[in-house]
Amino acid sequence: MPEESILELHHIYKSFGPVDVLKDVAFSAQAGEVTALVGDNGAGKSTLVKCVSGSYSIDSGEYLFEGRPVHVHSPHDSAGLGIEFVYQDLALCDNLDIVENMFLGRERHKRRVLDEISMEKAAAETLTSLAVRTVSSVRQRVSSLSGGQRQTVAIAKAVLWNSKVVVLDEPTAALGVAQTAQVLDLVRRLADRGVAVVFISHNMVDVMQVADRIAVLYLGRTAGVVRRDEVNQQQLVELITTGTLSDGSPLAESLAQTNGAPA
Amino acid sequence: MTKQHDPVDTEELAELGVLSPAASTAPIEGGIREYFHNYMLRLRGGDMGSLPAVCGLIVLVVLFSAIQDTFHTLYNFGNMLTEGAGTIFLAMGLVFVLLLGEIDLSAGTTGGVCAFVMARLMVGFGSPWNTWPITLGAALLTGLIIGLTIGLLVSKVRIPSFVVTLAFFLAFQGVALVISDWHRGPIGNIIVSDKVVLDFANGNMPLWAGWVLVAIVVAGYAWTKIAAATARRRAGLVGEPMSVMLLKVGALAVVSIGLVLLLNRNRSLNKGSIFRNVNGHTVRVTPPPVEGVPWVVPVVVVLFTVLTFALSRTRYGRHVYAVGGNEEAARRAGIGVDRIRISVFMVCSFMAAVAGIEIASNVASVAPNSYNGNILLLAVGAAVIGGTSLFGGKGRLLDALIGGAVVEVIQNGMADLVSGPNGPAVQYIVTGLVLLLAAAVDALSRRRAGSSGLA
Numbered sequence: 037m038p039e040e041s042i043l044e045l046h047h048i049y050k051s052f053g054p055v056d057v058l059k060d061v062a063f064s065a066q067a068g069e070v071t072a073l074v075g076d077n078g079a080g081k082s083t084l085v086k087c088v089s090g091s092y093s094i095d096s097g098e099y100l101f102e103g104r105p106v107h108v109h110s111p112h113d114s115a116g117l118g119i120e121f122v123y124q125d126l127a128l129c130d131n132l133d134i135v136e137n138m139f140l141g142r143e144r145h146k147r148r149v150l151d152e153i154s155m156e157k158a159a160a161e162t163l164t165s166l167a168v169r170t171v172s173s174v175r176q177r178v179s180s181l182s183g184g185q186r187q188t189v190a191i192a193k194a195v196l197w198n199s200k201v202v203v204l205d206e207p208t209a210a211l212g213v214a215q216t217a218q219v220l221d222l223v224r225r226l227a228d229r230g231v232a233v234v235f236i237s238h239n240m241v242d243v244m245q246v247a248d249r250i251a252v253l254y255l256g257r258t259a260g261v262v263r264r265d266e267v268n269q270q271q272l273v274e275l276i277t278t279g280t281l282s283d284g285s286p287l288a289e290s291l292a293q294t295n296g297a298p299a
Numbered sequence: 300m301t302k303q304h305d306p307v308d309t310e311e312l313a314e315l316g317v318l319s320p321a322a323s324t325a326p327i328e329g330g331i332r333e334y335f336h337n338y339m340l341r342l343r344g345g346d347m348g349s350l351p352a353v354c355g356l357i358v359l360v361v362l363f364s365a366i367q368d369t370f371h372t373l374y375n376f377g378n379m380l381t382e383g384a385g386t387i388f389l390a391m392g393l394v395f396v397l398l399l400g401e402i403d404l405s406a407g408t409t410g411g412v413c414a415f416v417m418a419r420l421m422v423g424f425g426s427p428w429n430t431w432p433i434t435l436g437a438a439l440l441t442g443l444i445i446g447l448t449i450g451l452l453v454s455k456v457r458i459p460s461f462v463v464t465l466a467f468f469l470a471f472q473g474v475a476l477v478i479s480d481w482h483r484g485p486i487g488n489i490i491v492s493d494k495v496v497l498d499f500a501n502g503n504m505p506l507w508a509g510w511v512l513v514a515i516v517v518a519g520y521a522w523t524k525i526a527a528a529t530a531r532r533r534a535g536l537v538g539e540p541m542s543v544m545l546l547k548v549g550a551l552a553v554v555s556i557g558l559v560l561l562l563n564r565n566r567s568l569n570k571g572s573i574f575r576n577v578n579g580h581t582v583r584v585t586p587p588p589v590e591g592v593p594w595v596v597p598v599v600v601v602l603f604t605v606l607t608f609a610l611s612r613t614r615y616g617r618h619v620y621a622v623g624g625n626e627e628a629a630r631r632a633g634i635g636v637d638r639i640r641i642s643v644f645m646v647c648s649f650m651a652a653v654a655g656i657e658i659a660s661n662v663a664s665v666a667p668n669s670y671n672g673n674i675l676l677l678a679v680g681a682a683v684i685g686g687t688s689l690f691g692g693k694g695r696l697l698d699a700l701i702g703g704a705v706v707e708v709i710q711n712g713m714a715d716l717v718s719g720p721n722g723p724a725v726q727y728i729v730t731g732l733v734l735l736l737a738a739a740v741d742a743l744s745r746r747r748a749g750s751s752g753l754a
Binding site: 128136140142145157 | 530531534535536612613614617618620621623624625627628629631632633634692693
């Protein structure tokens with residue numbers, strides 16, 4: 037790969053008692069790229085994300101951030117590195133407005149008084165820079181926003197804080213067609229700004245549309261990391277469901293080589 | 300209201316406020332019609348705020364004035380202020396707890412325990428323990444400690460606040476009895492004789508001081524409004540229209556000047572001189588005038604201002620709303636949820652102590668049964684009637700003021716209206732129904748807000 041990986045995980049093992057959830061998983065995310073993380077239910081996606089965030093600590097393996105080995109033991113640590121997580125349930129406060137949500141926990145203040153003006157300007161600028169036009173006022177309560185607008189606010193929050201890595205967990209799961217398009221568009225723009233985006237999704241159409249690289253997990257191990265243009269949707273589905281490719285394509289051979297003999 | 304392409308919606312949204320560059324150059328001034336249009340939109344969306352309470356207050360005052368001679372006397376007006384202040388202090392503290400979706404059922408009896416601590420220090424101990432700074436300080440400190448205890452039990456041990464405070468509600472009635480037992484006054488009460496404490500609820504400010512208070516309140520309010528709006532304009536953001544600001548400041552000025560005009564008149568029931576036989580001589584005695592703003596009013600104003608500032612202008616207040624709105628989101632944002640939870644119970648119990656002192660001052664004695672049950676429910680009712688939600692995340696200090704006024708007017712008006720053996724019964728039933736009505740408005744407006752997306 038020509039780009040330098042911001043986030044790199046090698047040989048990650050994680051088990052819960054006798055259950056090995058992650059076995060020798062490798063994962064990386066590059067600046068300016070959307071890396072999709074796909075896999076069937078129980079493949080270990082959430083566990084991997086929780087290891088990245090520090091909610092779980094890894095049993096063994098290497099966690100590199102910007103090339104340096106780091107120890108991430110709590111969400112606080114990952115936030116400190118500049119990794120932002122946008123969860124499925126969004127983690128926004130309905131009773132607060134957009135500005136208040138975007139600055140939640142990191143409010144600006146002057147002499148102990150909230151600096152509303154500077155926060156409102158910064159929030160508006162961030163949304164404008166992302167070409168978000170669907171939000172009429174940054175002083176709107178979040179409860180009045182649609183699902184797509186909420187995703188937008190959650191993603192804009194990550195931009196506002198200059199995060200280097202943004203992990204999006206199923207950002208389009210509950211959205212309609214038009215809103216999905218808006219959010220995917222936003223994800224693309226986020227990557228264009230030089231952010232390393234990790235995009236977790238079950239929706240192969242969305243993945244094929246927005247991802248640059250696709251990492252496939254199968255039963256707790258890495259089934260393959262492929263570039264979007266060297267794989268089609270059918271192959272992707274096969275990788276997710278069986279962990280291997282058996283169509284005899286050049287891609288199947290190269291995967292078989294990196295993964296060792298297919299099971 | 301989210302579809303960008305719907306022409307009607309975009310027009311409405313553009314009026315709600317502006318973000319996109321094209322819209323931010325829209326006219327800001329002369330926006331009073333727009334402002335009211337938006338206000339009506341909010342009302343229709345279910346965000347009623349204090350409007351039902353204000354309307355109810357006006358209706359009740361008119362009603363009681365019409366059907367009852369004594370209600371609208373100046374004397375009764377002053378009386379209502381000092382009586383209602385206890386409920387208002389309690390309700391102000393409860394707003395903090397309700398904002399987190401919690402409840403403090405023990406606030407009333409907490410006030411009782413704090414008042415007994417104060418009263419107990421006043422009798423049977425020598426100087427300096429019986430001086431008012433010590434006794435009041437001890438009562439307030441007791442409140443803080445009780446709040447800390449409740450907060451720790453709720454946030455660390457994770458007992459539901461309903462249960463913790465129900466237990467304390469019961470236990471504190473006993474604690475109050477124990478403290479009063481140490482020094483029995485007549486019928487188990489402790490008489491309050493400290494001048495400063497008595498003046499808290501019963502004393503009046505000099506006439507000029509009332510006007511100074513009005514000047515400070517109105518000027519302070521106008522200054523904060525104008526400063527905020529000009530700063531926003533200078534930064535290129537939408538500020539509150541000047542006309543709306545003038546209207547608000549004007550309304551506050553009219554109301555507060557009116558109140559002081561009324562309170563500065565002699566509201567004594569018997570103003571005329573009477574002739575009295577003193578040592579065989581007939582002497583003409585003029586009763587001292589009862590006039591001036593009660594001292595409890597500036598105390599309410601100061602606490603209201605401080606707590607409102609804390610809730611709306613500081614990070615602490617923002618975090619209180621956040622925890623009340625979505626605790627998980629607040630936790631992920633790095634907010635110390637437990638600390639916030641403990642702090643609101645401390646604020647509530649502190650205000651309960653203030654309320655306890657006020658009630659003791661009002662009746663010039665501390666009696667165990669003045670703090671049981673009823674006053675806490677009235678205070679919760681006051682906050683909810685004012686517009687604070689029982690479900691957390693929504694509420695203001697102003698709700699406690701307006702709701703407290705409604706509750707006091709009902710209490711006072713009904714007390715004189717329904718005399719006879721069934722008087723208290725009717726009073727209880729009506730107060731209960733009003734509380735139910737307010738909770739219903741809260742629940743329904745939430746549902747409406749949910750469907751219109753304008754919570």
